[in-house]
Amino acid sequence: MASLPPAIxxxxxxxxxxxxxxxxxxxxxxxxxxxxxxxxVLQLSDAIRALRERLRLCRICGNVTEGEECEICRDPxxxxxxxxxxEQPIDVLQIxxxxxxxxxxxxxxxxLSPLRGITADDLKIAELEERLDTDPPPSEVILAxxxxxxxDVTATYLAQRIEERGISVTRLGTGVPVGGSLEYTDAVTLRxxxxxxxxx
Amino acid sequence: MASLPPAIxxxxxxxxxxxxxxxxxxxxxxxxxxxxxxxxVLQLSDAIRALRERLRLCRICGNVTEGEECEICRDPxxxxxxxxxxEQPIDVLQIxxxxxxxxxxxxxxxxLSPLRGITADDLKIAELEERLDTDPPPSEVILAxxxxxxxDVTATYLAQRIEERGISVTRLGTGVPVGGSLEYTDAVTLRxxxxxxxxx
Numbered sequence: 001m002a003s004l005p006p007a008i009x010x011x012x013x014x015x016x017x018x019x020x021x022x023x024x025x026x027x028x029x030x031x032x033x034x035x036x037x038x039x040x041v042l043q044l045s046d047a048i049r050a051l052r053e054r055l056r057l058c059r060i061c062g063n064v065t066e067g068e069e070c071e072i073c074r075d076p077x078x079x080x081x082x083x084x085x086x087e088q089p090i091d092v093l094q095i096x097x098x099x100x101x102x103x104x105x106x107x108x109x110x111x112l113s114p115l116r117g118i119t120a121d122d123l124k125i126a127e128l129e130e131r132l133d134t135d136p137p138p139s140e141v142i143l144a145x146x147x148x149x150x151x152d153v154t155a156t157y158l159a160q161r162i163e164e165r166g167i168s169v170t171r172l173g174t175g176v177p178v179g180g181s182l183e184y185t186d187a188v189t190l191r192x193x194x195x196x197x198x199x200x
Numbered sequence: 201m202a203s204l205p206p207a208i209x210x211x212x213x214x215x216x217x218x219x220x221x222x223x224x225x226x227x228x229x230x231x232x233x234x235x236x237x238x239x240x241v242l243q244l245s246d247a248i249r250a251l252r253e254r255l256r257l258c259r260i261c262g263n264v265t266e267g268e269e270c271e272i273c274r275d276p277x278x279x280x281x282x283x284x285x286x287e288q289p290i291d292v293l294q295i296x297x298x299x300x301x302x303x304x305x306x307x308x309x310x311x312l313s314p315l316r317g318i319t320a321d322d323l324k325i326a327e328l329e330e331r332l333d334t335d336p337p338p339s340e341v342i343l344a345x346x347x348x349x350x351x352d353v354t355a356t357y358l359a360q361r362i363e364e365r366g367i368s369v370t371r372l373g374t375g376v377p378v379g380g381s382l383e384y385t386d387a388v389t390l391r392x393x394x395x396x397x398x399x400x
Contacts, residue, residue, distance in 0.1 A: 002270075002271045002272045002275070002292075002296050003271065004264070004293065005254075005255060005264055005265055005266045005270075005271075006266065007247075007250050007251050007253075007254040007255045007266055008251060008255055008264055010247050010250070011247040011248060011250070011251050013247075014240075014243055014244040014247045015244070015247075017236075017240060017244075018229055018233075018244075019228065019229070019232050020225070020228070025220070027290060027293065028219065028220070028290065029218055029219070030251065031288065031289060031290040031293075032218065032219050033218075033248060033251055033252075034251065034252075034255060034264065034289065035288075038252050040214075040217060041248060041249075041252050042249065042252070043214055044214040044215070044217075044218075044248055045245045045246075045248040045249040046245075047207075047210050047211040047213075047214045047215075048211060048233065048241060048244055048245040048248070049241075049242065049245040050207050050210070050211070051207050051208060051211050051230065051233055051234065051241065052233075052234075052238050052241050052242070053207075054205075054207040055205060055207045055208055055234060064204070064205055064208055064234060065205055066205045066206065066207055070202075070205075071202045071203065071205075072202045075202070088231065088235075089231060089234065090227060090228070090231040092202075093204065093227065093231075096202050
């Protein structure tokens with residue numbers, strides 16, 4: 001069996017490292033890039049490089065930005081008394097798209113994970129506590145962490161530190177997603193949905 | 201709603217142009233690239249650029265190569281009397297992986313398509329005919345074109361030109377794929393499978 005030229009083989013290898021792109025999809029993408037306009041290919045290559053050269057983390061909240069502070073932290077119309085804590089910058093994007101939060105954010109860049117050896121020092125938790133200790137402090141922290149084991153551990157850890165400062169702390173409701181069906185809902189989600197039941 | 205920094209927004213736009221990558225997958229990929237080692241990101245960027253800088257088409261068969269002629273055309277152990285005609289370089293990869301063809305290839309880089317205005321001049325058909333007119337000519341041409349309307353048109357067109365030179369021409373069998381089930385086989389495929397039935 002003939003082998004592939006190194007130029008395409010190493011691109012396939014690099015593409016395969018991306019999440020949810022297997023070897024077969026990587027092959028299709030690589031051969032696709034052989035066929036399209038050279039300009040499009042160079043734009044993609046440059047955009048990938050520019051991402052790391054130009055993007056950095058907001059010094060206040062840890063969200064992605066090209067300046068010192070992100071657009072949200074700089075926006076005077078945002079409610080500075082409310083901070084929504086998320087795991088990753090992509091979660092900010094998701095919440096902004098839903099238009100449900102008018103306050104600020106704080107991006108932890110992960111969750112505590114005893115199993116994977118990730119401690120508070122590996123996350124932007126000290127930076128969060130610094131924000132809680134400003135004068136005046138925020139009046140509310142919303143924990144928008146994923147409903148996973150590590151998300152739960154992190155929420156419990158943070159809730160204690162936030163409450164002891166007398167700041168209100170809540171966590172996003174867990175339950176059956178809108179449009180989802182009970183038939184395909186797992187037992188843990190169902191139990192949470194029952195615990196979180198509300199008067200109608 | 202806050203907008204994304206241009207560096208990540210334009211990467212998402214470029215990634216969305218790739219086949220089978222929607223805006224949501226592009227977002228996930230872009231934010232993933234924010235998180236991984238800088239080295240891996242630069243390797244991906246460089247690999248994309250190198251693809252177009254180093255890869256070219258074999259001057260004999262149109263397959264991808266980094267030299268003048270591809271590895272298969274240069275290989276003295278390949279059977280030079282048999283040429284397998286395919287639509288795209290990725291088809292060569294697929295056939296090589298199956299280890300069913302010991303001859304050479306010819307890559308058309310597309311199919312004839314009256315609807316999309318693609319004629320013989322847009323494909324590497326003149327190059328194929330040149331190879332059929334060598335002395336001695338190949339003894340067999342296998343048309344491994346996709347079983348689609350355009351593939352059929354192209355196969356009919358080529359078969360005529362190959363046969364009039366007294367060279368044997370065949371096309372890959374069409375039918376129910378191994379492991380497939382009749383229940384999920386469309387009517388056209390089933391008809392072809394019946395037409396192509398063989399004594400057991």
